[in-house]
Amino acid sequence: MQSEMGKLVEDNRKLQQRNKELEMIFDSSYDEIFVTDGQGITIQVNSACERNYGIDAKDLIGKTVEELETMGVFDQSVTKKVMDTKQQVTMFQKTSQERFLLVTANPVLSEDGSLQKIICNSKDLTEVKKLKKKLEEMEQLVEKYHEEIDELKSARFSGYVFVSKQMQHVMDLVSKVAKTDVTVMITGESGVGKTALAKQLHNHSTRQNQPFLTVNCGSLPENLIESELFGYVEGAFTGASKGGKKGLFESADGGTIFLDEISELPLHLQVKLLRVLQEKEITRIGSIKDVPVDVRVIVATNKSLEAMVEERQFREDLYYRLNVVPIDIPPLRERKDDILPLIKHYIELVENKYDKNVSLSTDAVQHLMNYKWPGNIRELENMMERIIVTASGSEVDVRELPGNITASKQQVVHYDTIDSLKNFLEKQERELFQDLYKDHPSSYKIAELLNISQSSAIRKIQKHISQK
Template sequence: MRQAFRGGKFMTDHSASFIYKEMQLGELRKLADSAGFPALLIGSDKETIEGVISEIAYWRTLAIYGDEAPVELCINTNFKLVNEIAEIQSSAFFSAEFFILPGSPGEFFVYDKDQLKKVLVKKQLHSTERMNDLLKEEINILQKKVIELEQVINTSYDEIFVTDGEGKVLLVSDACQRMTGVPKERFLGESVYELVKKGLINNSVTIDVLKEKKMVSANQSYPNGVQVVATGIPIFDHEGKIYRIITNSRDITELVQLKNELAEAKSILNERTAGEDTDRGKGPLFTHNDDMLNLIELAKKVAVTESTVLIQGESGVGKGILAKIIHDESLRKDKSFISVNCGAIPFSLIESELFGYESGAFTGAQTKGKAGLVEMADGGTLFLDEVGELPLEIQVKLLHLVQEKTFRRVGSNQLRKVNIRIISATNKDLKLMMEKGLFREDLYYRLHVVPLNILPLRKRVEDVPFLIQLFLERFNEKYDRNVIISDESLAALRSYSWPGNVRELENMIEQLVVTASTDIVFFGLSACSG
């Protein structure tokens, strides 16, 4: 085998030297004495490696042929010239007896099979040691990351709960003991099915996730009374099988308590409100006036329909009370009753207050927009008190709402649908306003489907004593008093014209109860007028 090389001298790390074909065996004695074998045989072109001469081959050939024999007689041409040991490992290197590798520029190293095996073993050991060092370094990095992850998990206020695809608990955060009152070690390694059997969990989200193979959220409770909302999220492997379930549980015990307290408070408030509404509703009902009795009967009939109602009457006659009675007698009684005083809202705000607005609709608008009172009344009743105060541009939008039950928020082109009943009220003469162009005729007739006209108190004076007694009972209880009104004072109150109607009477009775220095009140007509 002849292999060429370029430039430099031949060297090995086993004292190999180089010789030429023209040399005789006797000329190599000095090489043998200096342990210069193995040697490389160079061709006459001074560039080609033609073989390798080992020390054993040299002495054997010398003994047979003598000093004058050519060196070619002991040459071994079974060698490979390779660039690196990796090439030897990947080739059928046992077919060659010698291997020549380049070193630094102009240097070569020669190995026989045994020497090469030692080099390979040494290299493999070095590679293994280096690999071990790298693995240790990677393990240290991973351990640090695991510690960091555990610290993050354990600092979470929520409980983190991790299981495998069979429901076996692999990891539980420190929040577990705070929530359950049980050390987290009681959970580790356990099956969630066993935890449910043992009563440590009453409703396992993990089990639900395993069944449904999707994210599940549900309320859970622990034996110590703590209630949580738990969300389980499945993690799938490349085959689509669940191999981890991560559950996050948030303590909602206080929220549940607050919810219960709020429900209780609402119940109490509803009872009180119902009582107040009943009392206030009795105002119109405590009547001996035939017109008022007919009005109340008509209101009850209208209540069970969806017709729009227009309540008319002077200020203080109880238009809002009658509107609430209609709502409470209707099929919408369990839904919202939204009362809007159209005269109390500035013109610049009334559109956005009624219909709401979108984000950025105007300067100062909330970034998320805001629902209006119309949306809040969806499903229930919208009571528009003082409807005659609405500007004409809003009347147009109200007409569309009454006709179509649709509207647009300020700054939006999207039509929104609502299911509402509209009751309106006014103390103004809307017909006169129509003639002056201050109120739309089409809107008037849409609102005027069922008109209800409440009499002023001066036209039903027979009801004054009943109302006085009603208000006395209410305010005596409220202020812990026992005030009564003399017969002379009752007569004076009956003869008063009551321009403020029932509201004026109610306010006066409250004033009397609060300011009375004795339990019996005496006053004349001057007190009513002053």
Template sequence: MKEELKLELDKIIETSNNNITITDENGIILRSNPQHWTMYGLETGSYIGKSVYDLEKEGILSPSINALVLKEKKIVRILQHTKLGKVIMSTGYPVFNQEGRLIRAISYSQDQTEIVKLQEQYNQLQVKIAGFQTEVEELREKDASKRPLLFRSTSMQQIFKTLPRVAVTDAAILFLGESGVGKSTLARHIHDLSGRQKEPFIEVNCSTIPETLFESAMFGYEPGSFTGALKAGKQGLIEQAAQGTLFLDEIGELPLNMQVKLLKVLQERKLMRIGGKKELHVNFRLITATNQDLKQMVDEGKFRLDLYYRLNVIPIHIPSLKERKDDITILLKHYLQLLNTKYKVSKKMHPSTYDLLIHYEWPGNVREMENLLERLILTIEDDMILPNHLPFELKKNIKEISNSSWGHVKESIEKLKLKDALEEVELEFLSRAYKQCKTTYEMAEYLGISQPTIIYKLKKYKDKLSI
């Protein structure tokens, strides 16, 4: 029977996923996995009968887990570093007889090298991500400084009369409007006008975070909450906005289960991290934005009514560019100048190109305008941006407007002599420039000629100019 038990024990030790070493009370190895010693850079062989104290002196075990168990007479867990650079996780257990005397030490060891490397890589990645987040925030701040709030339209003037009044309060603001109208720029403007301007401004695009990661991203987690979690835990985006402003863009994309949790935070001003046991008090200003009809989403059961009322305290509709054509000229000039400086070029826009872009619908709004001008700056070789440089899709959309706009001019010059026809066209351009620009300097830039020439031509045509 004893022989059978010995065979069973040997087979268990030999086939175990853990590397097992058993020593007596003097540290002499009684049993050990044959493969155990390969982790330490030694040939597979029997170390039965050798002393763990001698192996320690030789630097093979550094330190010996069994020796520590025999010394401390309790469970011990350590990380061993071998000469091969491996990291071994070892756990040792004391074995006492009926009289309470320590008679054995049993240890289990696992090669953790790859796991430790992965953890180090993960930690390095987290450091890089934190660095990237800082860089992104700095770039956003720089970008915000390059995106001045330019407008002439009456609708935008009215909005900017309202913003300072609501900025000094903590009332929830909901920006409504099409994509690309500048909702995030206005949200930051509100933050800069508020008493929280020196605190964080945390911007979250609800459409870019996977639903499975949304809760941990927003609420954070405690150490060991799930596989892959940081040992120290992590603050959520709501916590990061403490004392500052939390801007939730594309709020209509917020998952329903998260809507419930966000509502609770807004009502109680408390949150609990994933895996947490205590609630944390949070103080932040909430601004949201969407290009969707939230009321319709409520009717369809896609958005909570109670949350909708919480967010819709001060709704502000940002009109699209096609609704505020007075702003198009000044924005075109601004982005043209900004991109010329950025790419160290000096591109100019032909008046006819200005005219076409002013009549364009701009479905992508300010974002589309900036992208279009950047593409033109980078792709055309000429210094003058002409109508034929515009993308085909854009020209197709404004062809009818352009034709009707110039129809009366064409009719009026068909029967004229060259001199009179040129004057008629010149009058048309001057009239358009006068309506679009506020000063003669702007008119000169718009038409691509000098300011003295503008003054001369205004005097020349003062009796004929329709202004």
């Protein structure tokens, strides 16, 4: 009898120990375990409930899930749905503590099919949801970076070499208006690159695969310019070609027409140009038939059209139609930061053209930098070709420079001793990247500022900054 009692006591001790272990396991589960009876009254919860609901476990016991739902502890009760269906239900649940739970509720049925208990297991997906949101934000950011990179790639201005802030502002404006059909007026001194800029506007527009036609209004005789621009029909005048001829506006249909030296356009033709801009149609000489044209118009001038309007040499209404987006290209003397890169660019072109390898001495570089360049980029390009072609050796000294450059008043510019243009430019490039990186420690931003690819910017940063 005593041995049986002892065995019962031992079995009871083991059972209590086992219950403690199960309670410990139950309570230590990171996932929430929420148990109700068949009526939805809370009978047991683990500590995870406190984290999810901000309520002590003991305060949950005895409350119905409907009460807890009314209190706003959670937004919807999974238990209630199981009470209605007596089947497993899985759904999302949001708690008063801003936790986002994935809840699976399982019914426990008696032999007669009545509902005895409902056991809910809830996984806290709050951090997962936050990570998912961050991932989505990162994906959007990456997509934005890719778009910016693609835009930078597509916005490379071939043949336009610059580092100055003045030209960066110009190119920023070009990037904005290139993909539109807005009329652009390019102003600037002779030789600054107005034609090249007009080509950039066309090449980066939606019309890039269509014609780009250039007309110099100052180079065509007045009696020919009308027929060149607007065309004519057969028999329109003596010498008219059989079958007539398309004008440049018709030939440029779907593309871009660039009217250089627009200030030289005769007044009577200014009226016809105004009609093209307003009505999108032309009439050939000798015809009464209107011909629709879809052409983007870009004009350029090195004169003040405002002054010409005041002097009644240019139509005011046409001026306002043309001057929708004005882009002024500053002269080279006002953007000296661009002189060195341009020298390097054109020397490389000339060297490749004539298969030569010539460098400039430090004194020669200083003279070229301080020269006023009245003919701007056109003069610099021609000068580099002249210097390289006529060079007597592998290095051009100041004595070999043209007289107009050596005779110009030179400012004293102090540089470290440099034995070649290559070393000089290397030093300038290093200083440029170091200064930019201080203000913009991002390869994306530097690539954007310098109009280079992001991969090039990374290489330059590694070369001049990372290994400094």
